[in-house]
Amino acid sequence: MSLLRYESQVRPALVEGEKDYHQVTEDICRPVEAKPSKLWWIGFLISAAMLAFGILSVTIEVIYGTGQWNLNRTIGWGWDITNFVWWVGIGHAGTLISAILLLFRQGWRTGVNRAAEAMTIFAVMCAGQFPIWHMGRVWNAFFVLPYPNTRGPLWVNFNSPLLWDVFAISTYFTVSLLFWYSGLIPDLATLRDRAKKKWRKVFYGVAAFGWTGSTKHWQRHEALSLVLAGLSTPLVLSVHTIVSFDFATSVVPGWHTTIFPPYFVAGAIFSGFAMVQTLLVVTRKVLGLQEYITLEHIEVMNKVIVLTGSIVGIAYLTELFMAWYSAVPYENFAFFENRLNLNSPYGWSYWIMMGCNVLSPQIFWFRKMRRNLVLTFFMSILINIGMWFERFVIIVTSVYRDYLPSAWSTYYTPTIWEVGFYMGTFGLFFTCYFLFSKFFPVIAIAEIKHILKKNGESYKEKMDTVEKQDTEKFAHDQEHDH
Amino acid sequence: MAVKKFVTGNFYDEAVLFPAVKKTRRAGYKIHDVFTPFPIHGLDKAMGLRDTSLHTAGFIYGITGTATAVGFITWALTVDWQLNFGGKPFFALPAWIPITFELTVLFASVGMVLTFCYLCQLAPFVRKDHFNPRSTDDTFVMALECTDKTNDGEAISFLQSIGATDVQVQYKETGWWLGRYDKDTKRFERKDEAVH
Numbered sequence: 099m100s101l102l103r104y105e106s107q108v109r110p111a112l113v114e115g116e117k118d119y120h121q122v123t124e125d126i127c128r129p130v131e132a133k134p135s136k137l138w139w140i141g142f143l144i145s146a147a148m149l150a151f152g153i154l155s156v157t158i159e160v161i162y163g164t165g166q167w168n169l170n171r172t173i174g175w176g177w178d179i180t181n182f183v184w185w186v187g188i189g190h191a192g193t194l195i196s197a198i199l200l201l202f203r204q205g206w207r208t209g210v211n212r213a214a215e216a217m218t219i220f221a222v223m224c225a226g227q228f229p230i231w232h233m234g235r236v237w238n239a240f241f242v243l244p245y246p247n248t249r250g251p252l253w254v255n256f257n258s259p260l261l262w263d264v265f266a267i268s269t270y271f272t273v274s275l276l277f278w279y280s281g282l283i284p285d286l287a288t289l290r291d292r293a294k295k296k297w298r299k300v301f302y303g304v305a306a307f308g309w310t311g312s313t314k315h316w317q318r319h320e321a322l323s324l325v326l327a328g329l330s331t332p333l334v335l336s337v338h339t340i341v342s343f344d345f346a347t348s349v350v351p352g353w354h355t356t357i358f359p360p361y362f363v364a365g366a367i368f369s370g371f372a373m374v375q376t377l378l379v380v381t382r383k384v385l386g387l388q389e390y391i392t393l394e395h396i397e398v399m400n401k402v403i404v405l406t407g408s409i410v411g412i413a414y415l416t417e418l419f420m421a422w423y424s425a426v427p428y429e430n431f432a433f434f435e436n437r438l439n440l441n442s443p444y445g446w447s448y449w450i451m452m453g454c455n456v457l458s459p460q461i462f463w464f465r466k467m468r469r470n471l472v473l474t475f476f477m478s479i480l481i482n483i484g485m486w487f488e489r490f491v492i493i494v495t496s497v498y499r500d501y502l503p504s505a506w507s508t509y510y511t512p513t514i515w516e517v518g519f520y521m522g523t524f525g526l527f528f529t530c531y532f533l534f535s536k537f538f539p540v541i542a543i544a545e546i547k548h549i550l551k552k553n554g555e556s557y558k559e560k561m562d563t564v565e566k567q568d569t570e571k572f573a574h575d576q577e578h579d580h
Numbered sequence: 581m582a583v584k585k586f587v588t589g590n591f592y593d594e595a596v597l598f599p600a601v602k603k604t605r606r607a608g609y610k611i612h613d614v615f616t617p618f619p620i621h622g623l624d625k626a627m628g629l630r631d632t633s634l635h636t637a638g639f640i641y642g643i644t645g646t647a648t649a650v651g652f653i654t655w656a657l658t659v660d661w662q663l664n665f666g667g668k669p670f671f672a673l674p675a676w677i678p679i680t681f682e683l684t685v686l687f688a689s690v691g692m693v694l695t696f697c698y699l700c701q702l703a704p705f706v707r708k709d710h711f712n713p714r715s716t717d718d719t720f721v722m723a724l725e726c727t728d729k730t731n732d733g734e735a736i737s738f739l740q741s742i743g744a745t746d747v748q749v750q751y752k753e754t755g756w757w758l759g760r761y762d763k764d765t766k767r768f769e770r771k772d773e774a775v776h
Contacts, residue, residue: 119718253656257675265682273689291713303761308706315700316619321634322696329685544618
């Protein structure tokens with residue numbers, strides 16, 4: 099038998115069509131080596147324009163101060179921290195796909211991990227903007243780092259969740275970047291060795307770090323990937339746990355709950371997968387990679403969405419129950435008046451959150467719906483809207499009316515510069531993603547080749563015939579012997 | 581850096597490559613390396629390479645991170661400048677767990693990646709010879725290192741007999757040098773007649 103590996107026929111193929119190793123290289127490198135299409139230019143320019151508007155918004159905020167935003171003494175955290183938590187959450191799916199699914203030996207991750215990891219890095223870049231520019235005097239941003247200073251030295255408060263965040267987010271960004279790039283090196287070497295033009299040879303030659311594909315190097319590379327995955331797995335859980343500590347360690351009604359860490363992590367994976375779907379449903383179509391990012395992949399991710407969405411739903415209900423069960427009037431007010439009551443000023447946002455995050459994903463219990471691309475795309479947008487409102491609900495509806503009515507706030511609406519800043523991070527995210535999809539292979543070439551003979555459609559078919567023949571022969575022999 | 585002489589052969593199927601590696605070792609040839617487009621599990625064992633100790637290095641880096649975090653925070657908050665945060669003890673170990681964990685991960689990851697790059701001699705602008713550019717595409721390239729005693733003809737016919745195709749003699753530098761990959765790799769190839 100010429101096939102080295104075997105996987106049950108029950109599992110669907112992950113690479114469709116008749117492929118060999120060279121064909122895989124060709125298919126995935128084609129979009130990188132072709133000239134950018136008109137569609138790419140349109141998308142890229144729109145993103146760049148949004149980024150430019152974001153830069154303008156931030157510039158105005160820096161020149162005139164955070165007063166340019168509609169934050170006040172009661173709502174100190176408005177859109178900015180909502181956006182921060184939202185972007186960090188989106189990043190989590192990439193690490194889940196690349197690290198946790200690697201540890202679980204899930205073959206389907208190979209089709210989507212590269213793009214998802216890139217998404218993680220860009221999302222964390224966007225997230226980081228918000229706390230940094232929210233500082234107001236951003237030129238003093240380095241104060242958050244523990245460095246020897248002339249003020250004592252007065253060290254940062256290592257007991258504060260906000261400082262934990264500094265360490266968590268920066269570590270998360272660094273580790274994700276290293277993980278992503280170390281995985282890219284062999285594929286960049288593939289592009290380098292295929293390059294015809296001079297600039298490509300130089301660019302990919304420099305970027306590939308002189309990778310040759312030596313067996314010893316692969317052995318070390320495998321060890322590195324596995325350990326980085328092992329490190330990233332608790333890391334990704336810790337990051338959103340720590341983000342949730344920003345709220346959970348306070349004594350604000352609505353924030354002061356022990357359920358936050360698991361609830362935030364589930365929500366993060368939920369929204370992250372939705373963003374992966376948004377990107378991949380389009381990417382696979384535009385770059386013609388349907389044979390690698392198959393309907394199977396989309397369906398599996400939709401299953402993760404319905405699972406995590408339901409976990410989030412249970413968390414919402416648990417919160418309500420605990421608020422009632424605690425018999426604390428402030429908790430009760432935060433949940434049953436500020437949120438659940440549709441007629442309260444922000445009641446609508448709670449119901450948008452419930453509708454988008456808990457009710458709408460339930461449609462994915464149906465296989466036909468999970469495999470419907472248009473619906474998947476629509477749902478992915480809906481879920482991300484819902485998850486944005488989740489953070490908005492947690493932040494704004496908790497603080498705008500908490501203890502003393504004299505400290506209550508008026509209705510909070512963002513200014514154009516707050517909205518512009520958020521738009522700008524979309525610009526940053528998509529500009530980066532467009533550049534990534536143009537200059538880097540959006541699918542991990544080496545990893546696809548690694549699973550090709552086990553999960554490729556044509557190989558599975560071959561194996562099926564071998565298996566059937568063997569079974570018949572076995573049955574025949576048995577009959578003969580008796 | 582020394583220019584050495586190699587006999588190289590291409591394989592297209594793992595099922596041919598594995599027995600070929602075994603036969604080559606048994607026949608007493610020195611396998612310089614096998615270049616593959618993706619990791620092939622078990623090939624390192626078949627070639628007789630020892631396990632990598634990168635894991636151990638990672639563990640040591642991680643422990644260093646833990647020690648750095650705990651040591652530094654303890655010193656800063658209990659010795660150098662004591663601050664009273666809401667009447668809590670100065671030595672508030674549970675509150676330091678998040679940062680300790682993050683630094684453990686950070687040190688382990690950064691340390692491991694740097695060690696990996698050092699061991700494999702990977703860096704921007706590093707150039708290496710690797711016999712056949714298709715070995716990053718779809719070909720498994722086995723390179724036998726020729727010594728004074730090696731008979732080229734025998735080595736070539738041996739490689740052909742174990743299933744290699746496109747077998748040839750190549751002269752290559754074994755180490756790395758600085759470059760950008762925009763020049764032809766032929767720089768270090770020599771004609772057969774030049775070597776005696």
